[in-house]
Amino acid sequence: MVEKFYEELDALKAEIPVFARFAIGMLEDSITTLKNQDVGIAEDIRERKANLAEEHTYIEEEALRILALYQPMAKDLRVIACINQMNYSLYRVGRIGWDIAKLSMYVADQPFIENLQNIFHMGDLVVAMLRDVMEVYGSNDVSSLIELSKRDDVVDNLRSSIFRECLTYMMEDNRNIPRCIDYISVSRHLERAGDHACLIAEKIYYMDTGERVEIR
Numbered sequence: 001m002v003e004k005f006y007e008e009l010d011a012l013k014a015e016i017p018v019f020a021r022f023a024i025g026m027l028e029d030s031i032t033t034l035k036n037q038d039v040g041i042a043e044d045i046r047e048r049k050a051n052l053a054e055e056h057t058y059i060e061e062e063a064l065r066i067l068a069l070y071q072p073m074a075k076d077l078r079v080i081a082c083i084n085q086m087n088y089s090l091y092r093v094g095r096i097g098w099d100i101a102k103l104s105m106y107v108a109d110q111p112f113i114e115n116l117q118n119i120f121h122m123g124d125l126v127v128a129m130l131r132d133v134m135e136v137y138g139s140n141d142v143s144s145l146i147e148l149s150k151r152d153d154v155v156d157n158l159r160s161s162i163f164r165e166c167l168t169y170m171m172e173d174n175r176n177i178p179r180c181i182d183y184i185s186v187s188r189h190l191e192r193a194g195d196h197a198c199l200i201a202e203k204i205y206y207m208d209t210g211e212r213v214e215i216r
Contacts, residue, residue, distance in 0.1 A: 004048045005070045009079065012062050013138065016086055019055050020134045023090040024127060026052065026097030027193060031123035033104040034186065042101040051097050054067075056091040059083065075210070082207035086137075089196040093130065096189045107182050116165060119183055122158040125151065126190050129197040133204065145201040149215045155194040162187040 026045050033041040063084050066072070073081060129151055136142055166180035197215040205213050 005066070005072070008066055009076065012059070012066060012083060013079065014053075015059050015062070016083060016090075016137065017134060018061060019087065020090050020130070022048070022055065023094035023097070024130045024134075025053060025099070026094045027130070028097075028127045028134045030097040030104065031120060031127070033101050035120050037104065039105055042105045044195075045098055045101040052091060056087060059087045063087070071135035075207070078207045078210065082203040085203045086200050089200050093193050095195055100186055100189055103182055103185060107179065113169060113179055113183070116162065116169075116183055118158050118162050118165070119186055122155060122162070122187060122190050125155055125158070126194045126197065129155070129194055133197050133201045136187040136201070137140055137204055140208070142205045145205050146213065147216060148198055148201050152194050152198050152216055155191060159187045159191045162205060
């Protein structure tokens, strides 16, 4: 019984990195879509949306089944709790990728404001945060997760900077208003994705150490 439990728990744990690569890939590709105004990539992200939901549901149901069947305790219980939260956060990251891609499809034929490059830098930072957090998942060294809050501050500051820049462009020329509103929306999406990276980091830290920390 115990051996079977750990076999199933290990299999469930192994699903998370695969799901993470899929969800983070959707986010990264959405930034490329926005930058290159590539509707083809956006359509591909739309196709991936169903697979994202399917894998999210599978992980959720497996976690609940293992929880109900084996009633784990201590660290094993923390592992399942962590997997549940990571599953939700990664699903949201993938959905954020779709939201950005969807917006990119609507504005693909609109003129681009070249000076607003911070939004792409912000996207790269958020993707790097998510990937670095997933590198720690399953390792024995969670100390680097604490530093993530500083990187999240940079992302938050970039969102504020993009908002101010957009206000300036909108006041200079009202023809910039639709495009700038889009940029502000994307920056908020990316900020939320960064928050999910911090939330995942908190849960991994708790899973490994049994101690709760605030990383945001």
